Amino acid sequence: MRITSADIIVTSPTRNFVTLKITTDEGITGLGDATLNGRELAVAAYLRDHVAQLLIGRDPHRIEDTWQYLYRGAYWRRGPVTMAAIAAVDMALWDIKGKAAGLPVYQLLGGASRTGLMTYGHASGRDLPELFDSVRRHIEEGHQAVRIQSSVPGIPALYGVAAQPQASGVRYDHEPAGRGSRPPEEVWNTHAYLHHLPTVFEAVRNEFGPDLPLLHDGHHRMTPIQAAKLGKALEPYDLFWLEDTTPAEHQEAFRLIRHHTTTPLAVGEVFNHAADFRTLLTERLIDYVRAAATHFGGITPLRKIMDTAAEYQIKSGFHGPTDISPVGLAAQAHLGLAIHNFGIQEYMGHSEATHTVFRQSMTFKDGLLHPGDTPGLGVELDEEAAAAHPYQQAYLPCNRLADGTIHDW
Structure with missing residues (x-):
């Protein structure tokens, strides 16, 4: 099995979400969440311009190797934008692995330790x-x-x-x-x-x-x-x-x-x-x-x-x-x-x-x-519904003291 495409979908059904969709040559798809509240488009651009093409042709089952490749291979490590992008790839690959195995992801992680x-x-x-x-x-x-x-x-x-x-x-x-x-x-x-x-x-x-x-x-x-x-x-x-x-x-x-x-x-x-x-x-x-x-x-x-x-x-x-x-x-x-x-x-x-x-x-x-x-993560993206909710710029609040000084938030 090989990855054939990696698409980034930005949608805003009451708030903004960035989703990575990876597709394989066997028609199996996987989804990953790359949402970084207030900086969503930075992660979308990171995925689209710097990561997506690196995934084409890779074996989706090699989750650990792909994670290390994206983390160590970039030289500039860590940070919320980089790690949200890698997170989306990682989740999508676990989603694909679960679907290929016919098992929910928790079963691949060792099975349930509790009922809920x-x-x-x-x-x-x-x-x-x-x-x-x-x-x-x-x-x-x-x-x-x-x-x-x-x-x-x-x-x-x-x-x-x-x-x-x-x-x-x-x-x-x-x-x-x-x-x-x-x-x-x-x-x-x-x-x-x-x-x-x-x-x-x-x-x-x-x-x-x-x-x-x-x-x-x-x-x-x-x-x-x-x-x-x-x-x-x-x-x-x-x-x-x-x-x-x-x-x-x-x-x-x-x-x-x-x-x-x-x-x-x-x-x-x-x-x-x-x-x-x-x-x-x-x-x-x-x-x-x-x-x-x-x-x-x-x-x-x-x-x-x-x-x-x-x-x-x-x-x-x-x-x-x-x-x-x-x-x-x-x-x-x-x-x-x-x-x-x-x-x-x-x-x-x-x-x-x-x-x-x-x-x-x-x-x-x-x-x-x-x-x-449901095999995989158990979430599917309705792309037609997503397209009906275009991105809207949004921010969480920031904090100031009474004298106007910016404060931790």
Whole structure:
């Protein structure tokens, strides 16, 4: 079997996705997710202008060799654009291998280690009654754990809060990227946030009791000592995890955070290489790996980092909002089903328009996500439907302090 074509499809059914479609001389096709939110066309150009022609004539079964060829052969390694492009190739080749074998990808990874994947959903509110209603909805949908995000007095608009208008007038729902030529700007106040958030978790625990697993995303906005302070303040409310407390490239900063709090820590959604996790894993500074197959080079390297994490009793918590296409989410679901040290899967749910473009076998039933038993990844692209949703420039918000200084986001 040989690869005969590699096509890049950019579509925007409520948000932008970049998909690689590889076709073989036996008519088997494979899909890979190359979406990089806010920089989608950079990855599309990387694939179209620099990678696609390198795939023609290659044996699609040689997944590891192709991965190393694209990574080591380019000399300029790593970075989100490069790794998202390689990820798309890797996923597509696993998709082809599964279809050729007549097996879902998780079977090729060693078979299922569980019946399905525990998920968490995104609950949020501008006030406590609205937040409580959101938590109830997510429990009713079947989520066994819930991420808690809340408006903060003194912060006029805050990313992650569903009904709250952003600075540009767009709304955060399940598709939070704002359409337009510039990102919306939000104002941030760490003091107000640190003061308010523990009161939110106290109220949620009082309303829903001690058994519901609760999570929170700090979105890299704190310094290490601020993160330590928050982790300690949240200890009475027994969080499942506290996520992305400080810019994740500063691995050594997590020593300080870990020293001051027993709140479990999750990080890594902006990582794109195993080296980004080295200190965090070997010193047991985190509890959950947040990497996404789409941004980490695909299934192949994500499986390797989870094997390393297992040696340190660290589990998976793969990034899975709607900036991961259904193809990328399926890739992670297959891997999560197979690995022993699975922890939880973020599951936000794509829009109805997205489901008309990406036809999938994934199910969410009885509180568990399952990638399905269709051979390959279990996702097919309707190219006619994709063409009906052309690319639209869109950006996630950026952050400024009250004095106008750009802040971490």
